[in-house]
Amino acid sequence: MLELGQGTGAADTGGHVKDVSEATFMEDVIEASKETPVIVDFWAPWCGPCKTLGPALEDAVNAMGGKVKMAKVNVDENQQISAQLRIQSIPTVYAFSDGQPVDGFQGALPPSQVTEFVQKIAAMGGEGEGGGGGLADAIASADEMLEAGAVDDAAQIYAAVLEEDATLAAAFAGLANCHLAKGDVDEAEAFLNGIPAEVSHAPEIEAVHAKIALARQAESAGPVDDLRARVESDADDHEARFNLAQALHASGDTEGAVEELLELFRRDRDWNEEAAKQQLFTIFEALAPNDPVALKGRRRLSSMILA
Numbered sequence: 147m148l149e150l151g152q153g154t155g156a157a158d159t160g161g162h163v164k165d166v167s168e169a170t171f172m173e174d175v176i177e178a179s180k181e182t183p184v185i186v187d188f189w190a191p192w193c194g195p196c197k198t199l200g201p202a203l204e205d206a207v208n209a210m211g212g213k214v215k216m217a218k219v220n221v222d223e224n225q226q227i228s229a230q231l232r233i234q235s236i237p238t239v240y241a242f243s244d245g246q247p248v249d250g251f252q253g254a255l256p257p258s259q260v261t262e263f264v265q266k267i268a269a270m271g272g273e274g275e276g277g278g279g280g281l282a283d284a285i286a287s288a289d290e291m292l293e294a295g296a297v298d299d300a301a302q303i304y305a306a307v308l309e310e311d312a313t314l315a316a317a318f319a320g321l322a323n324c325h326l327a328k329g330d331v332d333e334a335e336a337f338l339n340g341i342p343a344e345v346s347h348a349p350e351i352e353a354v355h356a357k358i359a360l361a362r363q364a365e366s367a368g369p370v371d372d373l374r375a376r377v378e379s380d381a382d383d384h385e386a387r388f389n390l391a392q393a394l395h396a397s398g399d400t401e402g403a404v405e406e407l408l409e410l411f412r413r414d415r416d417w418n419e420e421a422a423k424q425q426l427f428t429i430f431e432a433l434a435p436n437d438p439v440a441l442k443g444r445r446r447l448s449s450m451i452l453a
Contacts, residue, residue, distance in 0.1 A: 162215050162216060175217050176435070178215060180245050182214060183268060187200055187219065188219050188228060188236050196236060199239075203264065206261045213268040230440070230444040238252045241263075247348075248270060248285070266314075269281070288300040288301075288304050297324050313344065318351060323354060323357070325337060326361065360396075367397075373389050391404075400429065404443040408446055
């Protein structure tokens with residue numbers, strides 16, 4: 147597993163922007179966003195557009211006077227967290243609020259759009275540092291209702307949030323998740339196909355797409371016991387192990403599915419055009435970024451890739 151040191155500390159005199167490492171990401175991003183929204187800039191020294199976007203983001207964040215914070219992650223020095231969040235190109239920007247990704251974009255934006263993005267994220271935190279409240283609290287309440295099974299109540303809150311701000315990806319994702327909670331996979335997919343283009347690639351929207359893909363697989367998943375018996379009789383039956391992983395996930399055993407896919411990757415990482423790795427990425431994307439199964443699975447996969 148990759149072991150990296152601490153970040154370099156605050157990157158501005160105002161204390162609203164800092165460099166963050168894998169060792170401090172949970173504290174400086176996930177936990178910190180429960181108090182104040184955090185914008186994360188994934189960059190590299192060799193990236194030309196990063197040199198334009200980064201300073202523009204910093205200026206916009208500092209101008210908000212503490213209502214939003216910014217974390218800078220050098221992808222060259224922090225490859226594991228970049229892999230965990232599936233950073234495929236830079237610059238990539240994610241925004242976190244209440245411990246969850248709520249918005250994001252890839253590539254450089256004009257200064258006016260950067261300012262608009264930062265102001266939108268800052269508004270999620272209500273009154274700023276320690277303030278909470280606002281639309282972010284409404285979304286958090288809806289998330290809790292959805293998790294508790296109050297699907298219709300959650301859907302009403304997500305819809306009300308979108309009436310206030312029709313650009314919040316987290317609310318669109320919440321409504322799609324409500325469809326999935328009711329077993330309406332087609333409705334969830336159709337709903338996402340109709341959302342605004344500017345939020346269609348936000349991380350929480352990508353997470354719902356991953357859930358939809360897994361739900362499609364579940365519809366044709368085979369019997370767990372039969373597939374397990376095939377794997378036990380022939381440990382190199384890669385197709386049976388892959389199908390077993392799908393069946394385990396369909397039955398609710400996400401950790402078991404990840405274990406089987408990691409074992410398949412260990413045995414033959416190139417099988418079926420790296421199907422095991424791609425399936426793992428789909429599962430990880432469907433889980434919350436700080437989900438223990440996703441964190442542990444990504445660490446183990448990264449270790450295998452780098453071995």
